[in-house]
Amino acid sequence: xxxxxxxxxxxxxxxxxxxxxxxxxxxxxxxxxxxxxxxxxxxxxxxxxxxxxxxxxxxxxxxxxxxxxxxxxxxxxxxxxxxxxxxxxxxxxxxxxxxxxxxxxxxxxxxxxxxxx
Numbered sequence: 001x002x003x004x005x006x007x008x009x010x011x012x013x014x015x016x017x018x019x020x021x022x023x024x025x026x027x028x029x030x031x032x033x034x035x036x037x038x039x040x041x042x043x044x045x046x047x048x049x050x051x052x053x054x055x056x057x058x059x060x061x062x063x064x065x066x067x068x069x070x071x072x073x074x075x076x077x078x079x080x081x082x083x084x085x086x087x088x089x090x091x092x093x094x095x096x097x098x099x100x101x102x103x104x105x106x107x108x109x110x111x112x113x114x115x116x117x
Contacts, residue, residue, distance in 0.1 A: 001103070002046055005061070005096045006039035012081055012089065023081055024068070031064055032081075035093065038064075042100060054104050062101060065094035 012032040016023050023032035041057025044050070068090030071079045080090035 001096055001100055002039055002042040009036035009039050034060055058101055062097040065090050065097045069094045
């Protein structure tokens, strides 16, 4: 799932660099670049099992997706980049980020429990 998120964020970032599709900016930094870095950190955390890297990647991805989805719901005009079908990509990112958060919590933060014996 993190690879899917990284691929999608990378595609949007590439399109933003070449002016095909714009993403909202956080000051002077495009939000899609922050999301790409976050998903890359999540992928790295999945490979190395680093709790800190998981949190450093997941928190900005989830926060930006939740913020974008909220603005998209409250705005009359589109805020987030959209798929060919018109679905805001921040909705998809929010679903992926929420799923990754739950999976990350289960796989990284919970210690395996073995039966006593």
